[in-house]
Amino acid sequence: MDNITLAPVTRMNNTAPAAPVQKRRIESIDMLRGLIMVIMAIDHVRDYFHPAIAANDPTNMITTTPILFFTRFITHYCAPLFVFLSGISAQLAGGRRTKKQLSAFLIKRGLWVVAVELVFIRFAFSMDPLHRVLPLQVIWAIGASMIILGIWIWLPMPVIAATGVVLVFGHDILDYLPLPKTGTDGLIWKLLLTGHREFFHMTGPVFIKTNYAVLPWAGVMMLGYVFGLMYKSTFAAAKRRRILTAGGLFLLALFFVLRTFNIYGDPAPWTAQGTMTLNILSFLNVSKYPPSLLYLCVTLGPGLLLLALMEKVKNKLTDIFIVFGNVPFLYYIMHWFLLRAFSVAEFYLSGYGAKDMYNPKTMFFFRPDTMGYSLGLVYVVWFAVIVILYFPCRAFARYKRSHQQWWLSYL
Numbered sequence: 001m002d003n004i005t006l007a008p009v010t011r012m013n014n015t016a017p018a019a020p021v022q023k024r025r026i027e028s029i030d031m032l033r034g035l036i037m038v039i040m041a042i043d044h045v046r047d048y049f050h051p052a053i054a055a056n057d058p059t060n061m062i063t064t065t066p067i068l069f070f071t072r073f074i075t076h077y078c079a080p081l082f083v084f085l086s087g088i089s090a091q092l093a094g095g096r097r098t099k100k101q102l103s104a105f106l107i108k109r110g111l112w113v114v115a116v117e118l119v120f121i122r123f124a125f126s127m128d129p130l131h132r133v134l135p136l137q138v139i140w141a142i143g144a145s146m147i148i149l150g151i152w153i154w155l156p157m158p159v160i161a162a163t164g165v166v167l168v169f170g171h172d173i174l175d176y177l178p179l180p181k182t183g184t185d186g187l188i189w190k191l192l193l194t195g196h197r198e199f200f201h202m203t204g205p206v207f208i209k210t211n212y213a214v215l216p217w218a219g220v221m222m223l224g225y226v227f228g229l230m231y232k233s234t235f236a237a238a239k240r241r242r243i244l245t246a247g248g249l250f251l252l253a254l255f256f257v258l259r260t261f262n263i264y265g266d267p268a269p270w271t272a273q274g275t276m277t278l279n280i281l282s283f284l285n286v287s288k289y290p291p292s293l294l295y296l297c298v299t300l301g302p303g304l305l306l307l308a309l310m311e312k313v314k315n316k317l318t319d320i321f322i323v324f325g326n327v328p329f330l331y332y333i334m335h336w337f338l339l340r341a342f343s344v345a346e347f348y349l350s351g352y353g354a355k356d357m358y359n360p361k362t363m364f365f366f367r368p369d370t371m372g373y374s375l376g377l378v379y380v381v382w383f384a385v386i387v388i389l390y391f392p393c394r395a396f397a398r399y400k401r402s403h404q405q406w407w408l409s410y411l
Contacts, residue, residue, distance in 0.1 A: 026231055028310040031318050033085050034325030036078040038386055041335050043075035045382040048343040051372035059285050061273055067375055069281050076288060079138045080296055081303040083217050086142060087224020090149060092231055099153060106150030112410055113143030124336035127365040132205045141212035145221040161226045167219025172293050175267045196289045213290035244308035251301030255294055259283060265293035323390060326397035330411050334389055347371065
């Protein structure tokens with residue numbers, strides 16, 4: 001979505017058709033998006049290839065280890081940065097559409113993304129043929145945020161910015177208020193603002209799992225939409241880098257001040273753990289479900305700094321990140337199915353059978369608690385997944401650059 005349209009070629013003799021619109025990518029955005037897509041896969045590989053008993057909560061200060069905590073913590077950067085970059089991309093997509101066209105595009109793409117989450121990714125996630133649990137995960141949050149943004153873009157830009165600020169900086173106030181926790185009211189609150197990986201019974205054997213509360217993520221996308229103004233061709237690059245750097249440093253400074261004194265911004269204050277290492281882990285152990293202010297500060301802050309830095313970085317490694325950043329949605333779908341194919345093979349090669357197929361504690365099929373490998377082998381599998389997916393992603397990225405079909409903007 002983050003293409004900038006160059007000037008179209010004019011017709012010759014008023015009869016020849018206009019040449020196809022040529023587009024160029026903003027490499028720093030694709031670079032960062034590709035980096036976080038690569039990092040994201042680590043957490044999902046760990047879900048399936050590290051023993052579930054050990055991997056159940058890598059942020060539990062009693063049972064975790066520094067490397068296990070790091071394996072989880074590094075992936076905290078993925079969801080907020082991807083949502084933020086999606087907001088920037090929406091702003092840039094508006095440069096080649098009318099507001100009405102952009103609004104319709106965001107709403108339709110959001111609905112499509114939610115449908116993919118609930119049908120395809122849900123099955124890959126659990127491999128439950130009965131679809132008994134609907135886990136509302138990050139793709140759901142992105143799609144729902146796109147729908148909200150598609151409506152909100154009709155408002156003045158200061159209102160969009162203010163809404164994003166209120167949602168990101170203010171939603172933790174709800175931690176101090178008595179809110180409904182059960183019934184329809186409880187479900188609505190959790191879907192919109194306070195969801196914390198809880199199950200809600202819908203009908204028969206069907207449950208909803210509220211992983212990602214929508215509105216805080218919509219606030220992140222709105223702020224990305226506002227920041228996207230800095231990527232217009234008329235905006236000076238040096239000024240953009242200064243603003244990104246200042247914004248990143250501000251968020252990190254805010255994180256350290258609020259976290260040090262446990263003032264505000266996270267429902268789980270850090271506590272002394274007995275060792276310096278565990279103290280640091282507790283300090284960094286911020287809440288993702290829903291995304292607390294401190295969680296967003298410690299992730300978006302470095303992300304803004306990286307955006308500024310990556311404008312001046314170009315090498316073979318960043319070229320690899322750009323490939324994944326060009327086709328993130330396709331990569332995301334493929335990596336789930338590739339992981340599940342690997343995990344089913346692991347299941348049978350490890351000697352498990354039909355009686356071990358369903359694990360009610362994790363919602364997963366082919367995922368017994370004791371199945372898995374060391375973290376070292378988890379990283380080996382992760383590297384293999386990245387290498388395998390690089391080639392179809394590169395081929396599809398090349399196809400997108402040379403073709404103009406409407407459906408390409410939905411993948």
